Amino acid sequence: MKEFEFTTFLTSNIDIGEDELQKLSHACRSVSLKKGDFLLREGETCKHAFFVEKGMVREYSIDAKGREHLLLFAAEGWFLTNAESVYFDLPSDYFIQAMEDARVLLIEQTSINRLSEQHPSFASFNTRLLHSRILHLQTRVTQLLSASAEERYLAFIKAWPYLPLRVPQAQIASYLGITPESLSRVRKELAEKNYRPPK
Amino acid sequence: MKEFEFTTFLTSNIDIGEDELQKLSHACRSVSLKKGDFLLREGETCKHAFFVEKGMVREYSIDAKGREHLLLFAAEGWFLTNAESVYFDLPSDYFIQAMEDARVLLIEQTSINRLSEQHPSFASFNTRLLHSRILHLQTRVTQLLSASAEERYLAFIKAWPYLPLRVPQAQIASYLGITPESLSRVRKELAEKNYRPPK
DNA sequence: GCGATTTCTTACCATACATCAATGCGGAGG
DNA sequence: CCTCCGCATTGATGTATGGTAAGAAATCGC
Numbered sequence: 001m002k003e004f005e006f007t008t009f010l011t012s013n014i015d016i017g018e019d020e021l022q023k024l025s026h027a028c029r030s031v032s033l034k035k036g037d038f039l040l041r042e043g044e045t046c047k048h049a050f051f052v053e054k055g056m057v058r059e060y061s062i063d064a065k066g067r068e069h070l071l072l073f074a075a076e077g078w079f080l081t082n083a084e085s086v087y088f089d090l091p092s093d094y095f096i097q098a099m100e101d102a103r104v105l106l107i108e109q110t111s112i113n114r115l116s117e118q119h120p121s122f123a124s125f126n127t128r129l130l131h132s133r134i135l136h137l138q139t140r141v142t143q144l145l146s147a148s149a150e151e152r153y154l155a156f157i158k159a160w161p162y163l164p165l166r167v168p169q170a171q172i173a174s175y176l177g178i179t180p181e182s183l184s185r186v187r188k189e190l191a192e193k194n195y196r197p198p199k
Numbered sequence: 200m201k202e203f204e205f206t207t208f209l210t211s212n213i214d215i216g217e218d219e220l221q222k223l224s225h226a227c228r229s230v231s232l233k234k235g236d237f238l239l240r241e242g243e244t245c246k247h248a249f250f251v252e253k254g255m256v257r258e259y260s261i262d263a264k265g266r267e268h269l270l271l272f273a274a275e276g277w278f279l280t281n282a283e284s285v286y287f288d289l290p291s292d293y294f295i296q297a298m299e300d301a302r303v304l305l306i307e308q309t310s311i312n313r314l315s316e317q318h319p320s321f322a323s324f325n326t327r328l329l330h331s332r333i334l335h336l337q338t339r340v341t342q343l344l345s346a347s348a349e350e351r352y353l354a355f356i357k358a359w360p361y362l363p364l365r366v367p368q369a370q371i372a373s374y375l376g377i378t379p380e381s382l383s384r385v386r387k388e389l390a391e392k393n394y395r396p397p398k
Numbered sequence: 399g400c401g402a403t404t405t406c407t408t409a410c411c412a413t414a415c416a417t418c419a420a421t422g423c424g425g426a427g428g
Numbered sequence: 429c430c431t432c433c434g435c436a437t438t439g440a441t442g443t444a445t446g447g448t449a450a451g452a453a454a455t456c457g458c
Contacts, residue, residue: 348415
């Protein structure tokens with residue numbers, strides 16, 4: 001399984017000097033997680049951003065009826081933060097949990113903010129991350145408003161063709177907003193229609 | 200109907216000097232809109248951010264079956280941008296249209312970016328706007344994944360108690376992701392259960 | 399390699415919401 | 429004041445998806 005280095009991720013995205021990287025690395029801590037371990041639980045305040053170096057992580061909430069709803073998958077090379085919890089210093093509504101054994105870099109949010117103030121290209125990289133998050137969430141809202149379960153599943157496997165090979169179907173169903181049984185039925189109908197996944 | 204001045208909005212949110220305000224105002228243009236007029240259409244690239252001074256505006260998409268889906272209501276004092284279109288310079292998937300006669304300030308996105316680079320407090324205000332947008336969208340996704348039509352309607356009128364008085368029910372239904380008929384039935388059932396809106 | 403979990407499928411029935419069509423209603427304009 | 433016209437309601441019926449339960453298949457731990 002391919003591993004991603006955070007510094008590679010950064011230097012390929014922003015124009016940041018060696019000294020700045022040094023400063024940032026002091027604010028980082030790498031942790032190893034077993035499948036099921038939590039990085040954040042509902043009610044906690046999230047003080048870090050996360051960079052997944054290896055393995056996979058999910059962000060989800062649990063509703064009043066005890067059902068889980070998946071907000072985000074994050075595999076190697078993904079950067080994730082809990083925007084509300086970090087920025088507004090609110091207790092989180094979400095859990096962040098390892099779906100596989102994983103190694104994750106914790107980056108102190110305060111350091112990110114400091115570096116953003118000092119380093120314009122870091123700030124604009126930060127802004128870019130926020131914008132792509134908005135874009136993604138907007139697309140998801142529109143899709144939930146307009147598309148059927150089947151359409152959402154097709155869009156999902158088109159966007160992340162490798163994920164169904166790696167995560168349990170029940171997790172994908174939770175992301176799509178349907179039950180695992182319904183997803184199973186959707187897949188059966190697609191098979192009967194001779195649907196072939198784009199290679 | 201109360202009117203909001205953009206400068207008041209800015210100075211009450213960020214620490215910005217008189218000269219900076221002057222610069223920004225040169226990049227602004229106020230337009231009057233009749234009900235139904237468009238600020239942006241699908242396929243266009245959005246070069247501005249919008250500040251609603253008077254009236255009300257909606258952002259929505261039209262799906263493959265011709266149905267409208269409402270992403271956002273924006274009344275007086277609301278600031279709205281089309282993140283994807285502006286930031287990634289992509290054609291917009293959304294329409295932005297006046298729901299009532301309105302006056303809207305157009306702010307050139309390039310000027311916002313320039314001011315952000317020069318003026319740290321402007322940059323952090325910008326960042327705050329992005330974060331609250333993420334928070335809002337995240338909440339909406341979670342709600343669409345977990346809550347019934349009735350629950351979503353109750354959450355809606357709790358969050359924006361004044362909107363149902365001002366916009367047609369069909370628009371609210373579109374925001375909630377249900378048909379106008381279903382919303383009518385939801386309201387009927389709430390009335391039969393003797394539901395009273397919180398005052 | 400084998401039993402034990404976990405995950406996936408299938409069948410049957412229940413429910414929420416959509417669709418279609420008819421009717422009611424209330425405000426804007428002649 | 430009356431007539432439209434847009435909007436909301438209601439009823440009958442359709443459909444997508446949910447819930448439950450059972451069994452099949454895959455995966456994991458040893």
